[in-house]
Amino acid sequence: MATLKGPGKPKAYDGSGLRIGIVHARWNTTIINALLSGAKKALAAAGVKEENVVVQSVPGSYELPFAVKQMYSASQVQSSSTGVVGAAADLLGSASDLTQLSLSTPSTKESPGLKTPFDAIIAIGVLIKGETMHFEYIADAVSHGLMRVQLDGNVPVIFGLLTLLNDAQGLNRAGIGGAGTNEGHNHGEDWGSAAVELGVKRKGWV
Numbered sequence: 001m002a003t004l005k006g007p008g009k010p011k012a013y014d015g016s017g018l019r020i021g022i023v024h025a026r027w028n029t030t031i032i033n034a035l036l037s038g039a040k041k042a043l044a045a046a047g048v049k050e051e052n053v054v055v056q057s058v059p060g061s062y063e064l065p066f067a068v069k070q071m072y073s074a075s076q077v078q079s080s081s082t083g084v085v086g087a088a089a090d091l092l093g094s095a096s097d098l099t100q101l102s103l104s105t106p107s108t109k110e111s112p113g114l115k116t117p118f119d120a121i122i123a124i125g126v127l128i129k130g131e132t133m134h135f136e137y138i139a140d141a142v143s144h145g146l147m148r149v150q151l152d153g154n155v156p157v158i159f160g161l162l163t164l165l166n167d168a169q170g171l172n173r174a175g176i177g178g179a180g181t182n183e184g185h186n187h188g189e190d191w192g193s194a195a196v197e198l199g200v201k202r203k204g205w206v
């Protein structure tokens with residue numbers, strides 16, 4: 001049955017030539033893990049190779065915009081020449097986990113030793129409203145931060161931030177609601193599909 005909500009039935013985009021980054025927060029881990037699995041499942045279903053999916057984590061959602069920006073910058077520098085990887089590390093900060101991990105991903109079969117920049121990055125976070133204004137400030141800052149990164153960086157950033165009033169809303173939106181009956185729909189799958197669609201379209205809109 002057709003539903004009013006959601007992105008509609010996705011066209012089958014071929015993700016086999018894409019490199020996708022995922023940065024997820026660790027707050028509210030149960031929901032995060034399900035969303036992450038959903039995103040990876042959709043990427044695999046679209047043909048994105050496992051070795052071309054790089055996953056990073058940060059403590060909370062507030063850290064997502066910076067992490068996405070760093071991850072993308074590192075992948076750009078890495079792709080320009082293997083010789084400037086050291087310079088990239090200097091540029092981005094010496095002992096940065098993000099820099100080290102994103103620069104040390106395995107090589108593709110097509111171009112050994114040389115990786116292309118990410119075609120899209122998915123930012124995943126789960127904010128659950130508490131008793132203070134914390135939720136509003138973080139939700140607003142992260143939304144604007146992610147938009148800024150994608151427009152300034154010219155890279156699609158998929159908005160995988162759930163802004164929830166309670167735990168149950170989150171479990172449902174991760175497809176693990178209903179106390180063990182897996183009610184709801186996993187929005188991570190939609191984010192994986194969106195990353196593939198935008199990654200493909202970014203290579204040519206006309």
Ligand code: DLZ
Binds near residue numbers: 025026060129
């Ligand atoms: C501090 C905090 C709170 C109260 N709640 C959440 C949340 O529901 N989801 C989330 O992703 N992060 C939360 N954080 C952590 C902040 O995002 C951030 O990691 C810290 O303020 C440190 O910058």
